[in-house]
Amino acid sequence: MKHRLLFLSCLSVILVALAACSKDEGSDTPLYQYDSIEYDANRKILITYFSWGGNTQHLAEEIANMTDGTLFRIETVNPYPTDYNECTEVAREELDNGVRPELSSTVDNLDDYDVVFVGCPVWWHTAPMAVWSFLESSGYDFSDKIIVPFCTYASTYREETLAKIVELTPDSRHLQGFGTTGRNTGGMESWLRTIHIIR
Template identity: 60%
Template sequence: MSTMKTRILALLTLVVMCTAGTFAQDRKILVAYFSWSGNTQHVAEYIARQTGGTLFRIEPVKPYPTEYTPCTEVAKAEKEQNARPAIKNRVADWDSYDTVFIGCPVWWWTAPMIINTFAESYNFKGKTVVPFCTYASTYRDETLAKIAELTPDARHLKGFGAVDRNTEGITEWLKEIKLAK
């Protein structure tokens, strides 16, 4: 009888070991991001490579100014007006995604208003949201919290903030939240 118990225990251990590393592979992952300068795009591409996720660039119908100061003025006005800038594209096959990374730069101490538009455009019930952002000096935590706040019907995993386009620490974070492929 003890030989039988040993075999069953060994089989159960094998099953657990075989399935433990497949969390990311069994999930369909979307990496949605808004990027103005290219920093957030760089980080999003890195996350997509590490997770096997599909990239989706959140693009405004009316592009932001390419020069820094005029862009900050538009971003500030949008924030003050609680604006919802229109997005020119939609996620194909939204319902097939289990996990959605949402990334953006920090603008005026929080997520850009286009992230509100994105979050309000889809049903996040039953999805897992993973926030990420790029920032120069501060307001990382506030921006990650804002993304979670915008998707209250989702389950949320620990977010990540990258300074500029630095990808250091991302692989370890993805392993910690069990989404690395």
């Protein structure tokens, strides 16, 4: 009987550990609560994005087309390697060491915008450190902004990446984010209508 109880106890510990690991593998359950707004045609919209392979740039351009927003590309002083494997190594080193890479340009008139989209690919389960630089180290004040996160990803960690953008802008209002695989823009128009950015 003691052996059976010990076995059941061990089994329950293993199941709890597996459940915790599966959450780390990515989830479709949103990790943040988002605000809601009413549609206002007078809002000025800025679409900021970091893109390495072009997928996030494609998504940002589509958002700009649908919203008449202004595009701003987040770029680093030292570009990331064009080779995929080398780029992943640099990205991992930055993440592991908390490096905020220096950015090559700034938004001159951020105060003019009401809504700021922030987009990026998923790198090592989160937003690239260039996005951290933009949101944390650039001297911008996002406290009175409506932040809308979006991302492109291969298979998982969409919600974790969207949640990181929210975490990096704690004093802003946040609308429901959007994530897609590759350059797939299916559902984007519906999303923009749902969050009352377009009609």
